[in-house]
Ligand SMILES: Nc1ncnc2c1ncn2[C@@H]1O[C@H](COP(=O)(O)OP(=O)(O)OP(=O)(O)O)[C@@H](O)[C@H]1O
């Protein structure tokens with residue numbers, strides 16, 4: 001099975017080491033979820049604390065471009081709270097490219113978004129924030145390993161905190177190195193996840209080694225607010241190709257032959273033919289059409305058709321004159 005005997009190493013330069021008074025190097029001082037002291041509750045988490053959804057804020061985990069992520073305690077469980085930054089502070093430039101084809105179920109809401117009113121902007125924000133929690137529920141159901149979602153409240157997504165085999169916060173893919181064998185195994189699993197996502201009608205749209213964590217059972221896909229609707233978005237195919245290329249290039253550092261695979265093209269062709277299903281075995285092979293178009297031949301045929309049409313008209317004119 002894929003979920004035992006993992007051989008990932010954190011890249012040493014990225015480990016948080018410190019030296020004690022004797023000068024001994026300690027093991028990496030990676031964040032321990034079971035931290036005793038708590039930090040002041042950020043304003044955005046206050047309503048969740050008041051509603052009893054969060055019992056305490058343990059510590060900030062990461063401040064990203066789109067969101068601030070905190071480790072929190074909910075009852076006896078340690079979880080992760082992702083606080084979305086508002087649109088003005090976000091540096092997400094290509095929003096239109098991603099939201100194309102995204103369905104807004106409520107028509108009043110859809111009209112407001114279209115008009116761009118203040119209410120519309122608020123609704124757009126909510127749609128954006130709900131997109132991630134919706135995608136997480138959908139993907140978990142589709143058998144893709146993502147953090148388990150616990151809902152999105154006031155612009156805060158509560159989800160499972162992904163940890164490694166020691167109970168430390170899981171590293172991102174860009175922070176680990178692995179053997180060629182492990183890379184092949186994880187790449188195959190990742191392609192399987194991407195395929196299942198497509199079967200569920202979604203393309204991640206920002207899949208890279210920065211948006212994948214690694215736990216005991218392998219890659220865990222995160223960061224999905226921009227996931228696109230595969231059937232309705234015209235950019236879905238190119239985004240799928242980019243996502244898959246990023247993954248094949250990343251795992252290809254450890255097993256170079258992975259760079260020469262064509263999973264995106266294979267998946268998309270099957271998807272378009274209605275032949276893609278969650279247990280489909282993929283090969284990574286795809287016959288790319290290398291024949292260049294026979295432009296000269298096509299031009300000759302067009303000219304011949306035009307000449308034939310012209311002589312038909314001439315015959316008609318001749319016949320009319322004869323009458
Ligand atoms: N469920 C989780 N468990 C553990 N760590 C997480 C989890 N979700 C997010 N993180 C950490 O927080 C970081 C930021 O999360 P995420 O990528 O979802 O937000 P973001 O603001 O869109 O980030 P960026 O703009 O940097 O991509 C991740 O790179 C990861 O290190």
Ligand SMILES: [Mg+2]
Nearest residue numbers: 064210211223
């Ligand atoms: Mg991210």
